[in-house]
Amino acid sequence: MYTSKMLNTDALKGTNIIVTGGGSGLGKSMSKYFLELGANVIITSRNFEKLKATAQELEEETNGKCLPVQCDVRHYEEVEKMLEISIAEFGQINALLNNAAGNFISPTERLSANAFDTIIDIVLKGTKNCTLALGKHWINTKQSKSVVLNIVTTYAWTGSGYVVPSATAKAGVLAMTRSLAVEWAKYGMRFNAIAPGPFPTKGAWDRLLPGNLKDQFDMAKKVPLKRVGHHQELANLAAYLISDYSAYINGEVITIDGGEWLKGAGEFNLLENIPEELWDSLEAQIRAKKRR
């Protein structure tokens, strides 16, 4: 069921959506579903050849309109140019999905200042650049309704070692989401975020689980539901949050991780490793203490 498509086929009809990092991974999967729901999608990233190939593939698969536009989100002037091209093509933009990211595992003391900056610049500054450019445009043109959806991670609030620049940047994106949800609601903008747990993509797995780490750290084992995410279930949630069906949801971050982060957080969750047959004896020991 969770691998099937959730919304009515015209749920995003006439909606023009910019998806940063839309040429690969989760951005591509979400873009595909938006197109299937009748949206026009602008996919952007640094690699134009990749974007062109993805746009062609998605158009063939969905009969929708997908425009590839090269844009490094780290540079405000490139974002403004990308916005200009998108408006010239579609007239207006209704939604922005800040999905582009950079990340890799590393002990923090091994990072150069530039390595740390690179991740902050893609994730936090990139999200800021796109949000500021679109937000100013929507305010200036008095567009009555628009949506920003940000992709964060569950370690945006827990933090995480070995991906410290990413955790720092995603925490900033989460703060930006909640802040602007309130400040810019008066302009008709809604801001929400999705915090995915593990959803296999080449981009993430190559940088977070290189070599045989994939076998050593089976991500599915960390998840109470004992599986990783399916791209369609993330796409279902993203489409809902962009659509008007979620018109009253603003400033929310929705976790979609099968319970993964809570498993790490709950003090005694590790007791799941205790074999069933030991519980009689443990209970007896606890009750015995009470009688003394």
Ligand code: HXC
């Ligand atoms: C230490 C590293 C490094 C590494 C790069 N650097 N890789 N340092 N360990 N493994 C350093 C470089 O030496 C350089 O610093 C600086 O970082 C910038 O590197 P460049 O290669 O010049 O940067 P750039 O070409 O801009 O590439 C950015 C990138 C790359 C982030 C390094 O991996 C990339 O393009 N990533 C995009 C896609 C991606 O990361 N997807 C995964 C998202 S997963 P110096 O000092 O030498 O100049 C995700 C969610 C995870 O976000 C949650 C899962 C549950």
Ligand code: NAP
């Ligand atoms: P991915 O395929 O590597 O996607 C990242 C995208 O960002 C790529 O398309 C990349 O394209 C683009 N990008 C990187 N730097 C950019 C820049 N400077 N300007 C514009 N675009 C840039 O990885 P993914 O797994 O699909 O990740 C997508 C999102 O989900 C990210 O926000 C990530 O943090 C989040 N997330 C993923 C997981 C997971 O398990 N996969 C879990 C939690 C959160 P180019 O290289 O062509 O620029």
